[in-house]
Every structure is written in C-alpha cells, then in structure tokens.
Amino acid sequence: MSRRNSALRRQIPWTLVVFLAAFSIPWLGSRYDTFLGTQIAIDALFAVSLNLLLGTTGLVSFGHVAYFGIGAYVCGILTKTYGVPFSLALPAAALGAGGFALVFGFFCVRLTKIYFAMLTLAFSQIVWAICFKWNDVTGGDQGLPDVPYPDLDWMSAIPGFGDLRIGGQFYLLTLLLVTLSLAAMRRIIASPFGRMLTTIRENPERAAFIGVDVRAYELAAFVVAGGFAGIAGALFGIFNRGVFADYVYWPKSAEVMIMTILGGIDYFWGPVVGAATLVLLNQQITSYTEYWPLVLGIILLVLLFAFPGGIVGGIAAGLARLGRWNGRRADA
C-alpha cells in the first residue's frame, strides 16, 4: 500500500461513511433498496466469515454453507417451533454452528489442500441430507416456512424509528449485528492470533517448527468462521421468511466462494465488495434474462483469467501504479 493511499484513507473515515450511508437507506431509499441492503449485509457477513479461512488462514473450505444452514435452522426451529425470543436464538445459532464446526473441523484440519476441501464438502452434504430428510425437526423437503420476525418493539420506541416498516427495522437490526460481527472479525484478524493464522497460511511447516500447534490454530479459525456464518444464516432465515434445505446444498458453498474471490481474498473488505457487487448485478441482470448462472460463470472466468486479485485487488494494483507514475513525474 503506497503512502498516498493511506493518506487518502486517513483523511476520510470510509468505514464510517459507508456505515452511515447504509444506515440511512430505510429513510431515504425505497422498500426495494432496503431489501437489497439486507441481502448485501447478510451475504457480506457470510463471505467475510469464509474469507477468515480462505484468505487469512489459506484453507479452501468447500462446505462453508453447512454452518450458514445450521445457524439458519437452529434460529428458525427455536423461534418458530419453541417460541424462543430472537435475543436467545441468535447466540444459540452462533454456538450451534460453531459447535458443529468444532466437531467437523476437528477431522478436517487433519487433512490438507484438496482433501480438506473434499471433507468439508462431505460434511456439508451430510448436513444437507439430514436437513432434507429429517421431516419432524427440519420440515424435510418442505422446509420451515414462516420463521417469525424478532420482536422489535424496543426499536419502535426510539423516536424516528417508529414509523418504519418491519422490513426496515429488521434491516437496521441486521446492519447493526453485521457491523458488530465484522468489527469483531477485524479485531480477531489483527490480533496476535490472526497474525499467527496468516503465518500458517504462508508457511505451515515453518510455523510448526517455531512451536505453533498448526492444527489447533486452524481448528480455532474454522470454529470462529463457522460461528459467524451461523449468525449470517440465522439472519437470512428470518429475512427470507423461512429455512429450506436448499440453503445447505453444495452449489451455495461455491456461490459464497465466488463472492469472496470476486471482491478479493487478500483484503478484509474484499468479500464485502464482492457480496454487494454480486447482489446488485444479480438484481440488474435477472430483470433482462433468466440466464443468471451463465452470466455468473462468465464473470468467474474473466475473474480467474484476468483479475485473480478480485475487484479490490485490481483497484489497489491500479492505485499503486498511479502512485508510482506520480512519483516518477515528481522525480523528473
């Protein structure tokens, strides 16, 4: 990162600007904007949680959707079937997803590379098979429709928030929870623990030589990523007014991976940019053609061959080049 960039960053607190802009959507934007905003926020959290494995730790998980789905089912079942309030169901979803990530991850981190990807895929398909078939609890192939909105009376009590629709209020709740989760993950990545994960990504053998328990660190990353994916899943179940076995089917794992890579796995905000781009693009393109997967596939090909660093990686490289040019001119 050039000095010019960091100066630009210091002048304008971009994170705060984006947050405030997102926060104002229910008042300034349409109902549809709010809808898109909710989806972007949830997908962003899901993609950033995957990037904790993909970008930070260098683990290619092809079954991340399992923890998203477990979070969605735990929250949906607790609030709908048992009438548990959302304030308890959400932590339960995170813990449930994290717990499963602990059990599955315990076996997965013993493998490397393609075998790791295969085992994560196998576990996610096991979760899918259970969700798809266990009619009494998960609703089987019918799913779990009509997951209730959380009780948001407290928000209506705040002046200015009372006349918002339930969708707008839920968006604000989602935005708040996603922001808190992202802040937490940013702290985790910047902590000594997070630095160690990056060390493991760069050179696992060397990390092991200096006495780091590589598997334990990878497992911890797997659990944290699973827990945050669970939060994203819980929110998505409510947003989508139901939880269905499709959430856990393996192509969803590929979808979130595409979001993450599209934004750029080398940057914390990359997956957020990727999620926003993909959601907005999807909304634009599906109004013209039903062949969204075709477009997505072509985008993915262009990305792989021309911009392997993703959008944020491409912009950063462009800015760096610009900075170099300016520097040269100043020298001359």
Next chain:
Amino acid sequence: MQASLLFGQFLGGLTTAMFLFLIASGLSLVFGVMRVLNFAHGSFYMIGAYLAWQVVHWLTPALFGFWVAVLAASLGVALLGAIIERLLLRHLYGREELYQLLFTYALVLILGDAAKAAWGTQQLSVSRPPLLAGGLDIFGATLPTYNLLIMLIGPAIAIAGWLALARTTGGRMVRAAALDREMLGALGADVGAIYTGMFVVSSFLAGLSGALVTPIQSIVPGMDVEIIVDAFIVVVIGGLGSFWGTFWGSVIYGQVLSFGILVFPSFSIFSVFALMAVILIVRPWGLFGRPMR
C-alpha cells in the same frame, strides 16, 4: 426377508455401481494425472445425455439409432472437452487448486445454462433400444436386459482401461505424468499432449455414461450437480486417482445405497455421505489409493 428380494437389491446396486463407475472413472483419471478436481464432469455427463436424446430424436425410425446416438454423444462431449482443455484449462495448471476448482465450477454454471437454453427445462426421455427392451429372470428377480448390458460394459471398460494404463506405451506415459510431470517433460515427452489426451478420454467417458443412462433415467436440469457429488463419493471411497479403486468404490457405493434403503429407508443417502466422511478421516487416500504428496 426373501432371498429374491435381497438378490434384487444386489442387482439394483450393481447396476447403479456400473453407471457410477463409468462416470467416476473419468473423474478419477483426470485427478490422478492432472491433480484437477473437475466439478464440470457432471456437466459433461449431462451434455452427453442431452446430445444422445437429440440424436435419437433425429434418427427415430432407425433400428440402431440409439447406438449411433451413444457414439455421437460420447464423441461430441470428447470434442467439447478438447476445446475446453486447449483454450482455457491448460492456462491454470500452475495455479492454486482454489482457482482450478472455481474454473471447473464456472463451467458447471455455463454448461448448465447452455443446456437449458438449448433443450429447455422439461423432462426428456429416451426409450430402451428395441433389441434390449425385455427382461431376464434371475433367481426370482427380474433384471431388464439393458441393465445386464450395463453390467457387462462397466467391467469391460475397467479391464480395457487397466490394460491401456498398465500395458501400453501411452499408459506408461500417463502414469509417468501422474508421478512426475517435470521429469517426464525433461525426458522429451509432450506432457501437454498427454494432459489434453487424458482430459479428452475423461470427457468421452462422461459423455458415454450420460448417453447410456438416458433409457433408465429421465434427463432433467440439475442432474449435473446431483451426479457429481455421487461421483466424488465413489472416487473418495476408492482413492482419488486409483483406477481399480474407482471400480471397487462404485461397487461399495452401489451396495451401501441399495441395502441402506432396506435398513433405514429415508436415510440411505446419509449412509453414503457418512461412509465418504469416515474414509476421508481414516484413510484420506481411499481404500485402494496410496498416500500422495
């Protein structure tokens, strides 16, 4: 439980197994030699099925129309594989596996929609070739003659593939490429051509299995992502990259699925995923594979 029922389950499992072997053998070959896990293998299978339907549709009155269609579909998919390998995939060999996985997933998306655009979303079906429309009674269980043929084609391909790999010069080159690509290249062999050849053979097998499955299963969008997971399970059980492992992996998969249905009817699909997970945990290189780099 009647013996004939059990035998019927056994035969059903064996038919499933031989289909899976046809599909999974191509997947296993490409992984074994090129270290690419090809998600698009299921899409090649689906395209093979659609192509076979198309050719049968064109040739309907002809007596051997089905067999012409099977051949045409296999060759068509092989050509598709050749184009994809030459134009795109070869540029990704040096890259991380994440990018290769996503590349093959991009193909899944593109080929899936291309098939939808060309053949629509309705179910298509192909009737069994007239000579094989009957059935055969074996120990009280009825087996369609067509399934019997599949049970013969499966082992025939296995033996042919094994002979080709073990006994021919080309097979030796392929095995050498799997072991040490750089060394083989340094000795003057055209490794690029071997990779292209393997990918074409693998695509051919995918197209062949897709075409052969049409008389038994209807052709629908989504059959690509469904079958690829089954094929993954088979190659994981047998050992990624092991040819005979894929064969026995298919047999085990078919029987576990077939008898799993008798034991716990609604969770038989769960039993094969669980088997895959257990094998990955205990022997990641599979029952018949060897530990790899």
